[in-house]
Amino acid sequence: MSYTEFTRRGFLKFAGVVGLYGSFLVPGKLLAMEKRGPLTPRGGGKMKLPDPVLDGEVSLERTIHTRRTVRSFRSRALSLEQLSQVLWAAQGITETGGFKRAAPSAGALYPMDVYGLIGKECIEELTPGVYHYTPTGHTLSLIQEGDARRTLAEASLWQMWMAEAPLNLVITAEYSRITIKYGQRGVRYAMIEAGHIGQNIFLQCQAMGLEAGIVGAFDDSKVTQVMGIKKTHEPLLILPVGYVR
Numbered sequence: 001m002s003y004t005e006f007t008r009r010g011f012l013k014f015a016g017v018v019g020l021y022g023s024f025l026v027p028g029k030l031l032a033m034e035k036r037g038p039l040t041p042r043g044g045g046k047m048k049l050p051d052p053v054l055d056g057e058v059s060l061e062r063t064i065h066t067r068r069t070v071r072s073f074r075s076r077a078l079s080l081e082q083l084s085q086v087l088w089a090a091q092g093i094t095e096t097g098g099f100k101r102a103a104p105s106a107g108a109l110y111p112m113d114v115y116g117l118i119g120k121e122c123i124e125e126l127t128p129g130v131y132h133y134t135p136t137g138h139t140l141s142l143i144q145e146g147d148a149r150r151t152l153a154e155a156s157l158w159q160m161w162m163a164e165a166p167l168n169l170v171i172t173a174e175y176s177r178i179t180i181k182y183g184q185r186g187v188r189y190a191m192i193e194a195g196h197i198g199q200n201i202f203l204q205c206q207a208m209g210l211e212a213g214i215v216g217a218f219d220d221s222k223v224t225q226v227m228g229i230k231k232t233h234e235p236l237l238i239l240p241v242g243y244v245r
């Protein structure tokens with residue numbers, strides 16, 4: 001089934017809602033390497049990511065102006081600093097001494113998680129696998145090993161262009177973390193939040209000379225299975241990231 005056919009069937013009803021818009025430090029990299037513990041699947045060990053850069057060279061207006069959904073990526077690898085920066089833009093802690101994040105969240109309940117599906121030789125020094133980002137401490141943990149890009153693309157209605165991207169970011173929602181306060185309306189809020197995170201990723205990529213795509217057409221349970229993540233973490237958006245071909 002093509003993406004167009006899929007959208008026609010109405011599976012992307014939430015797309016309009018989530019459409020709301022909401023030079024790296026080398027010493028940081030060395031620090032990350034020093035602090036890295038042994039990364040073993042299922043969260044055994046956390047790796048401290050390099051600190052994010054808080055001042056870029058490209059204006060916000062230019063990033064908005066040049067942002068486009070890209071569906072063709074080069075096989076060129078990304079650096080750990082680039083991965084760190086894009087994860088920070090997605091869900092990094094931005095409140096000094098606090099817990100608030102780069103993207104807004106209804107009631108500051110943060111029902112979202114961001115996973116990175118990384119291919120073979122796609123991000124320097126990281127074995128291929130599925131990684132979970134923890135905002136507190138700005139760390140990564142390994143969920144499962146292996147280059148699952150093709151199976152992720154197949155689970156996304158055979159949008160095989162996704163498998164070319166060195167990094168696929170998967171944004172998930174755990175609805176119970178927000179419905180506990182807002183009831184069923186919390187589901188809507190989580191979907192809106194996914195849109196904000198997605199746009200942050202898009203704009204951060206633009207500011208770093210990278211490009212991103214965005215995918216909402218996928219089989220939820222297959223994506224969860226491919227990623228080896230909890231069933232309660234429901235995938236809402238996938239953003240393939242890399243250099244444009």
Ligand SMILES: Cc1cc2nc3c(=O)[nH]c(=O)nc-3n(C[C@H](O)[C@H](O)[C@H](O)COP(=O)(O)O)c2cc1C
Nearest residue numbers: 003012014015018019067068069071214215216217
């Ligand atoms: C919620 C959502 C889901 C989307 N799903 C897909 C998808 O599965 N595959 C795809 O190729 N593009 C997908 N897109 C991208 C749109 O097709 C794209 O944003 C639109 O064509 C406008 O182009 P632009 O993003 O370059 O401005 C999606 C966009 C949104 C907001």
